[in-house]
Amino acid sequence: MRDDPTQMAEQVSKVLRHLVLLLRRSSAGQPVTTQQYAVLGSLEHGPRRMTELAEEHAVQLPTMTVQINRLEYAGLVARGSDPADARVRTVELTGEGRDRLHAVRRARIARLAQDLAALTDDERDVLAAALPVLAKLGIDRTTQ
Amino acid sequence: MRDDPTQMAEQVSKVLRHLVLLLRRSSAGQPVTTQQYAVLGSLEHGPRRMTELAEEHAVQLPTMTVQINRLEYAGLVARGSDPADARVRTVELTGEGRDRLHAVRRARIARLAQDLAALTDDERDVLAAALPVLAKLGIDRTTQ
DNA sequence: CCCGGAATATTAGCCAGACTAAGTTAGTTG
DNA sequence: CAACTAACTTAGTCTGGCTAATATTCCGGG
Secondary structure (H helix, E strand, O other): OOOOHHHHHHHHHHHHHHHHHHHHHHHOOOOOOHHHHHHHHHOOOOOEEHHHHHHHOOOOHHHHHHHHHHHHHOOOEEEEEEOOEEEEEEEEEOHHHHHHHHHHHHHHHHHHHHHHHOOOHHHHHHHHHHHHHHHHOOOOOOOO | OOOOHHHHHHHHHHHHHHHHHHHHHHHOOOOOOHHHHHHHHHOOOOOEEHHHHHHHOOOOHHHHHHHHHHHHHOOOEEEEEEOOEEEEEEEEEOHHHHHHHHHHHHHHHHHHHHHHHOOOHHHHHHHHHHHHHHHHOOOOOOOO
């Protein structure tokens, strides 16, 4: 298959669709949405600026503004200011936000670990070997 | 790593996030949304009923109704009836819908193939081996 | 010093896509 | 045949994405 990129791409495409459905099914009814969870995750290691967050999550600034508004209203994050530049707003986790992040992460990891436990040792080896490759996919596609 | 499912789950989780971002970036500004594309794909081999489509895409019936409304308005699908049961509505591709499906598929496959071409032969082998494993992930998790 | 352009966010208004609740129409069954 | 069930649709709400327009603030050149 490696010598027929198109055929391989078709297989990859099918698998991606499967993974998307998996994620959709598994994230229904969670205490935070997957987007909110992702944003909270970005704040784990300290305050970030709005532009950073937007770029990191591949959304426009206004979208991130709205998401942060909701998280702030929910008490999970707090806005701050950069003393060196009055234009930038910083965002950081509140204690409750950190708790929520960790709780959701535990739940998600446990669910995934459960799925992985259903595999054989060999399958897990194969998958583990492929993870770095998947992480590399599309890394430097500059043209949209 | 295979012996520490939790650690592996964390790695898988990171890779999934990366793939989701990849998909988001690559599907911006396409002629049909990824959802619409997925629904069109379900119709490739003949008419389907609304309930089938909803279940296959892991959404509720009203959601599918709205999506089919839009596709119908765009002229990409047509609604029909089941002669044996007047309650069910069938949905099938129009000629234009089929054309659009194939065009979008070609574009997506080409993009993916391009990403794959950036990998080494060894990396493609590793990835190819992992595809069936990924497809198996979460296959029989009955409890939500 | 200040004026104009660039950078950072927010607001407003739009659309897609998800949900639940409620309504309609058509089969099915006691 | 009356009541229940099944298959959809409609209506209303929410999240999450976009663009355009609007503050604010910073910075550089005259």
